[in-house]
């Protein structure tokens with residue numbers, strides 16, 4: 001018995017020391033106390049296990065070594081320096097462009113999750129959705145009006161372009177200057193307001209929103225607002241805000257897509273003629289493609305590599321990536337041709353120029369900013385990526401849910417609304433979950449940006465997760481609608497979103513790259529509490545400074561790792577019962593604790609993944625992809641719990657929160673399990689697995705029964721369904737394709753009892769239901785239905801026929817449109833032999 005108590009106390013004390021990151025002297029003292037106690041126990045004949053004599057022998061040695069290691073000189077010479085030598089060359093290196101990307105953004109909640117001990121107060125401090133009265137009025141007023149004016153079919157098919165009246169409306173109402181400060185003539189809206197406005201527009205027309213989205217991100221209003229010279233701000237910003245300039249931003253080229261920094265577009269500082277005067281300027285040659293709004297743009301933001309062979313700028317020959325503003329009517333600018341991205345209709349196309357001479361003051365920010373282009377781009381990207389695509393993805397998930405729940409309740413097969421069939425319930429449950437989760441993450445991230453954060457890792461994570469889930473929602477909506485969703489026409493409300501899915505997946509960092517490289521491989525460098533500093537120290541050419549910095553950080557890193565190892569095992573063995581949760585967590589306390597528990601496991605595996613993969617981190621993308629997924633699930637769960645609190649904890653939402661939490665934790669487990677099963681160093685996986693999964697991966701996804709409950713709630717018109725689809729364009733007008741769905745849904749619910757009577761009569765053969773026969777009149781005549789019921793069902797019959805109808809076209813109509821809209825692609829120059837050799 002004494003042995004058991006002694007062993008237990010020792011183990012608990014070791015856990016407490018490790019978890020609380022005790023100093024080496026405290027460890028030494030603890031080792032001494034336990035050794036002394038073991039010796040006393042042995043002397044009094046109370047400890048008999050063979051381990052105790054062994055411990056009494058080596059305990060003093062351990063205590064002595066720990067005590068010695070607590071002296072800085074000894075620690076430096078015998079621990080830190082050998083580690084420094086061993087790790088130099090083994091850790092990932094950071095290129096200049098990567099450094100600029102890493103230094104550009106901020107860290108926030110991602111760093112808390114990486115720490116393994118998230119500080120809940122930091123998440124709670126993020127404001128719930130907050131709009132100024134002016135922003136709210138804009139969302140409810142001009143944004144709603146714009147939505148009413150947008151005709152998706154007209155844009156996508158008839159015009160294959162954005163109509164002039166829409167351009168005029170967005171320019172006149174200041175939509176293009178939402179991020180431009182009031183001082184410069186813009187609306188100066190918060191990130192949250194911009195996000196909600198973009199989402200609402202995209203819920204009406206995914207094509208239409210692009211003309212508002214681009215000017216309000218990189219393109220290049222934000223760059224001018226942040227980095228422009230006073231003259232550039234005064235000249236361009238009011239013009240951009242009023243829509244007198246249509247901007248675009250050109251970074252991507254045929255040979256530099258994801259690896260944009262490898263661009264071949266070049267500018268050479270040289271003498272030339274501008275406005276009839278001899279001046280020093282830049283001779284530019286570029287070839288860019290996929291540029292949104294380029295065919296309509298009047299102002300081209302251009303990224304290129306600047307060289308200064310004669311050192312006019314005094315900065316050496318290779319100045320670096322530089323950004324310039326070029327009016328598209330400037331001689332030599334080739335722009336105007338269009339790509340057809342996935343059949344979508346928003347303007348997008350290439351631009352080229354050869355030896356185009358521009359003055360130096362066209363560089364964004366002037367000469368001083370020459371060479372700082374990459375840093376400037378990254379500075380804007382972190383915030384921008386948190387807004388546009390999460391906003392449009394959340395809106396797509398919400399509108400797909402709203403349409404699919406209505407359709408699934410209206411559309412009957414086998415005498416049953418299809419939404420009540422278990423097979424259809426599955427995609428419906430995913431739709432409900434995705435709409436709630438993406439909106440939760442969108443809202444919390446937009447609030448962070450509104451508060452001044454530029455979340456580098458979270459923005460990447462949210463970009464790929466929100467667009468992937470949006471893709472899932474659109475596909476699920478299509479499956480639920482069957483042929484109704486596939487056949488295109490003015491009444492189809494899914495195809496617009498479907499066409500835009502690959503665009504969201506690809507732009508602002510294609511998803512595969514964003515998941516496998518940016519979120520974790522680079523994200524770990526940013527969010528890990530010590531890694532970036534350690535790598536900086538290892539790469540420092542001043543060896544003295546480097547080793548000193550390394551020694552300091554390495555110490556903390558070791559205690560961090562031990563703390564997470566002990567913390568993981570402790571919380572996983574105790575199923576998170578003792579994990580932290582925020583005060584007054586209420587009914588979701590269990591999930592906060594589970595989140596804390598999972599964060600500990602994540603921190604441990606992330607830490608060892610980075611330490612052990614070292615320089616191989618960027619190529620082991622199946623591992624980093626899974627780690628990105630694990631981090632994403634933690635972020636989503638944090639967002640869900642926060643949303644529930646911010647929404648005022650509506651009791652009806654609790655089931656959905658439970659549902660989401662179970663699935664997040666299940667997917668988190670699977671991501672970590674996949675990492676460990678495929679970990680390149682099997683011994684390390686063996687070491688981590690018992691700490692992270694002492695009883696195996698125990699989390700189960702939410703059950704079928706729970707899925708049914710949330711779907712049944714979402715199939716009912718009312719507050720729950722409205723909350724799930726908040727802040728998108730909703731109409732109650734049956735003349736509107738979306739309004740027709742909601743209007744009919746209300747009638748379906750109202751007529752349910754009468755419909756049941758009618759169905760019974762039809763099944764019994766009392767009433768016949770065929771074309772050219774009024775079965776409702778027959779049911780009324782036979783007393784199955786009363787007059788009111790018959791009238792309501794007759795109205796419903798007509799409405800349902802409209803809801804399920806698909807468009808058809810005369811052959812001549814299609815032939816005419818085909819002839820007028822078939823574009824002639826420009827012949828691509830075939831590559832010259834030296835190009836081929838260079839590839």
Ligand SMILES: Cc1cc2nc3c(=O)[nH]c(=O)nc-3n(C[C@H](O)[C@H](O)[C@H](O)COP(=O)(O)OP(=O)(O)OC[C@H]3O[C@@H](n4cnc5c(N)ncnc54)[C@H](O)[C@@H]3O)c2cc1C
Nearest residue numbers: 249250251252257258290291292341503507508510512513
């Ligand atoms: C409709 C549309 C609008 C656009 N608008 C603009 C715009 O306004 N301005 C602008 O400058 N650009 C724009 N782009 C360009 C867009 O940002 C690029 O398409 C994107 O960066 C990917 O480049 P890429 O298409 O050349 O693909 P590639 O770089 O060839 O990538 C192909 C695949 O390989 C993956 N991949 C590449 N490298 C890695 C890696 N290291 N690790 C793992 N996977 C990797 C990618 O994820 C992708 O799946 C637009 C593109 C489209 C399609």
